[in-house]
Amino acid sequence: MSDLTAEYELDYFYENGFTRSECTSCGVHFWSRDEERETCGEPPCEQYDFIGDPGFNESYTLEEMREAYLSFFEEHGHERIEPYPVAANRWRDDVLLTQASIYDFQPLVTSGKTPPPANPLTISQPCIRMQDIDNVGKTGRHTMAFEMMAHHAFNAKEEAGDQYAYEGEVYWKSETVAYCDELFESMGANLDEITYIEDPWVGGGNAGPAIEVIYKGAELATLVFMKYEQDPDGEYELKDGNTYSEMDTYIVDTGYGLERWTWMSQGTPTVYEAIYPESIDFLKQNAGIDLSEDEQALVQRAATLAGGMDIDEAEDMETARGDIAAELGVERARLEALMEPLETIYAIADHARTLAYMFGDGIVPSNVGTGYLARMVLRRMKRLTDTVGVDAPLDELVDMQAERLGYENRDTVRDIVRTEVEKYRETLDRGSRQVQRLAEEYAERGEPIPLDRVIELYDSHGIQPDMVEEIAEETGADVEIPDDFYSQVADRHGGETDEEDIDEKETERVADLPDTDKLFYEDPERASFEAVVLDVLDRGEGYDVVLDQTMFYPEGGGQPADTGTLATDDTTVEVEDVQEESGIVLHRTDEDPGKGEFVRGHVDMTRRKRLMAHHTATHIIGHATRTVLGGHIRQAGAQKGTDSSRLDVAHYDRISRAEIKRIERVANDYVRDNIPVTDEWIHRNDAQSEHGFDLFQGGIPPGEEIRLVHVDDDVQACAGTHVARTGDIGLIKVLTTERVQDGVERIQFAAGDAAVEATQATEDALYEAADTLDVEPSAVPETAERFFTEWKQRGKQIDELKEQLAEVRAAGGGDAETVEVGDTEAVVRRIDGDIDELRTTANALVADGKIAVVGSGQESVTFVVGIPEGVPVNAGALVSELAGRVGGGGGGPPDFAQGGGPDVDALDDALDAVPELLEQQLDA
């Protein structure tokens, strides 16, 4: 394993009198101005050294510290960049949440494909790390939500020339450490106390040397120097066991925790009291937590030691708590009773802030993706508030944070939280009823509740095991929840199949051809064009024709490919499909037009026009939906077609019929206003800074220049073809909505001719129904209702009549064959009716104290046998015997049985045998 020791030999360290030492406690290497220093300074090697004794000259609020940092780097030649959303999946598809500022620039900027918005730059990026969820509140320093203040510089090796989106070196390691020192100095920190720990960094396919910056027991910054990428043939083997090679680009990636810096400046017992003091006060008061001075002092002393309460490092929380109690000379139980409510309060505030970021940035609760993570956080927060007795509504707590963070969609955020809390309440209600039933069942039996039932409750119904324990105890049932409960749940999911996406694109000789000139953007209404065949690739099932230029739109952005023809003087070939591979348009044809030929292309414009109408309509429907339902509406997928299209949007509730009507009306207003649809190619950084991330409704386009399509004030990055004016669409008709996932609604609609056709189809159905009912179309609902009611009444009437008929039959007469069996009269009879008639007849006979054997032989044979109480005949056995004679089977309880078989011809013989069979049973 290569170590990167040489990487840390910075000129800056030598020029400023630093010494490299090895921590006597944990063995890491670190640099410090203090040559006597023995430990690295980070917990657990040392404890917090600033509680009650701030490490900076002045006390800063969160907002002040953010501003101080950003303006410091602005003054040092960095451009300030607006933060990105916490939902990282808005611009990349490999992660869900933003976990570091560098996420903003992966993968396109770090790989050098696109330029950074500024170079160098500074930013304070909101981040969410779900993996810290168990530490939140306990260590005094962990938060799920935090802002990573950072400065970044993107460098490319001189010899790489201009093949990347940025050139040359801005600055590298020494300058980065110098900035850090200078920032500390400007805050009035004692530079002698700072340690720079060597801690190589590996992550996300990249790696490089990195430095952890420790001051007074707290890690305040990480300076990462990204310069390697994962490479199976690479010469460097790093700590994750993979090999890496050097990249042409090398990037300064720093991270300064805004919350830690604020905390350091205030010296409060925990970070939480430093960053949202008013929330903590409010929650404490609401939960009725009021500490005496002694208790306050104890809490403060415990806080300096709380660094050891890290679930990732501590053996278990109880032991860690015990150690701290011992150190303070108090009982563990006393410390726990004092600390736990506080820790819960801290966690609640952090959960609220996390949710404010998530919902504020447009995440919608769901059973998938970021929406699921948000749901988990919200439910956990609800449980925490219940535990500690906070009765303020969650939407208010989240709103307090959303206000602080300056979100403008606070009404929507509150609405989402309320809806989601209500959903959780329903789940809990449903769950507790189920657990109640289960517990009663097992309490009655005196058995413990089996574990797999508890696992099922959790896995299928979202019921936490401690809820089962609680209810079981109340009900008097036993249940045991093992420590590895959650891993047993995980086992149930076993065999998680990661389907491998082996998508071997054939780039081969296509790569050498020039990019195809796309004519369809210039004039999307034009059908014909002329071109030269640059190459023809035989694909076995057809040919891929490469032209120098084309009017054919290749499939992309949810818009299907054009079809049409290519004609030479000799032949005409059909274009069946069109795909694009790295800038080259491949026309799939049935015949070979001939390489080097001059062709006239003709696009099927009927199809194209329908697709264009649907594509523009998709933008309009999206915009209308956002107008009607709120700014959180975001495209979650789309597919255009010639007859209809669909748009999936993220929304936290079902879309009502009334809302659909409003969406339809708003959409058609845009059509009626006949607004011009315009497009422009602009630099992605300009597009992003002007329009934000809502641009990327349909995915993230590659490249520096991106195409924007404007429809009124709706702007989207889009490569598709559109109508010239919204009026060209003619009409937009919403067809259906369905819920494709929790939190995702699919809107299906038709545009233009297709909308007229769809409306006609609906009308046809209505007219047909009206015709059948012989009423006006407008009377159909009323008439259908009347018919349905009448139909139900008749059903009841028929039942009554059958009953009467059965009584009449039972009273005698007809072709009944009556035999005496022992002391009882038996009636054997063929009634060609349905099973209900046979049953009611048999029941009526039994009520008269007679044995009833009735059979029906319409399409198949059915028997019903009824036996009065006290008569020693087994109905089941008799039916089974009779049914056997008609080639079927049957059975039932001893007093009433049914059966039958397919052989209708054998029915009468079977009935004739009944007296004999009855005698046999009596004799037996």
Place this chain on the structure above:
RNA sequence: GGGCCCAUAGCUCAGUGGUAGAGUGCCUCCUUUGCAAGGAGGAUGCCCGGGGUUCGAAUCCCCGUGGGUCCA
């Protein structure tokens, strides 16, 4: 994206191949009456939709629809 669970009376649910049930609510009557309640009787239902297996399906199988939940 994947796994699992659920759908029966207005509501909450039982019913694992053989005559659709309970509690609650509803209606009528009685008792009592300040309210609450008590007694007797009654009506509850395309057992989510569509196919299949079977003599027979609420029940088993398949496909939908709607809802829930866990995981990535």
